[in-house]
Amino acid sequence: MTLMARPRAGTAVTPASAPAARADKAQRGIQSVEVGARLLAALAAARVPMPLAALADAAQLAPAQAHAYLVSLARLGLIKRDHLSGRYEPGPLSLRLGLLHLEQDAAWRAALPRADALAQALGCSVAICLAGPQGPTIVRYVPATAPLHVNLHVGTVMALAATATGRVFCAFQPPAQWQPLWQAQQPEATAADLAAFGARLAEIRARGIERSIDAPSPAVSSLSVPVLDGAGALRLVLTLVGSTGAIDVDWHGAAARALLSAGAEIGAALREPDGEQA
Structure with a gap:
């Protein structure tokens, strides 16, 4: 005998709504990844190396919060920091991804x-x-x-x-x-x-x-x-x-x-x- 899970009280389950619910669940992402991507998008839009304060401001993040994300992005190679100027610029992984996009x-x-x-x-x-x-x-x-x-x-x-x-x-x-x-x-x-x-x-x-x-x-x-x-x-x-x-x-x-x-x-x-x- 197959047991069916009961819907929660107050929730209407219809043939039309079930696929939509599954699609919504499948599209859930990781918020922290999306926040980090704001820093990448801000850097790409600026098209020049940026100091921490300007990059954080462009991504609408507090400098301390932006710095934590930048540390992780730098470890991944998506961003690198110039040790002389202190400015952030695209890293080697960003270059490889850009070249891959062109090659396609x-x-x-x-x-x-x-x-x-x-x-x-x-x-x-x-x-x-x-x-x-x-x-x-x-x-x-x-x-x-x-x-x-x-x-x-x-x-x-x-x-x-x-x-x-x-x-x-x-x-x-x-x-x-x-x-x-x-x-x-x-x-x-x-x-x-x-x-x-x-x-x-x-x-x-x-x-x-x-x-x-x-x-x-x-x-x-x-x-x-x-x-x-x-x-x-x-x-x-x-x-x-x-x-x-x-x-x-x-x-x-x-x-x-x-x-x-x-x-x-x-x-x-x-x-x-x-x-x-x-």
Whole structure:
């Protein structure tokens, strides 16, 4: 004979509520882990090493409480403390997790060899940018053979309006994805400015490529194209960067054709059977 547990008094058990109750129980987490994650999130948002007081304040914790969590996070390798400055920064385990996240991105994997080939063939720097919380962020940078007087590196966030990369990022994403960032970067912009920017984005979508000449850095120019998956979603932005005069920024020039071809190849790789898992 099978015995059934009686429901507690005042509790109605129905076929609909039982699965919900089980799901709620399965989703219970460890509060202390979630509190520690607030410190990691605050550090990631700041994008610079932070002293204890500032980090605790950003995570809305008392400094003494934050310090106890930071000790454990440091033991795990998620955070490390600089012994000279006393500031906290991401640890080696955070780096490994970030790299693992990138390695799971099929678009990034498909773009790596093509970015290297572009840099070698054209003698230009090549940047692979993915969408980040603060905008398009360089996750791979292949420097040109000749010195380039511009401060670009992995982790650089590209301005939305001022760079070809940023404009391509906006042109191929829904407005909700980029308008808050655009407005934060340009607090004085008017509705007319936004409308003009939107018209420029429409031209970029029609053309499939964007360029910047001597901007935002003097004597440095660039070309950018989107990489779209089979659903038409933007996966990354591929950008050529070179000294003005050395890089061919003609819409139909050799550099533009090579960049468009590389972007199309990456997109085609994503649309192949098992392309997202390759």
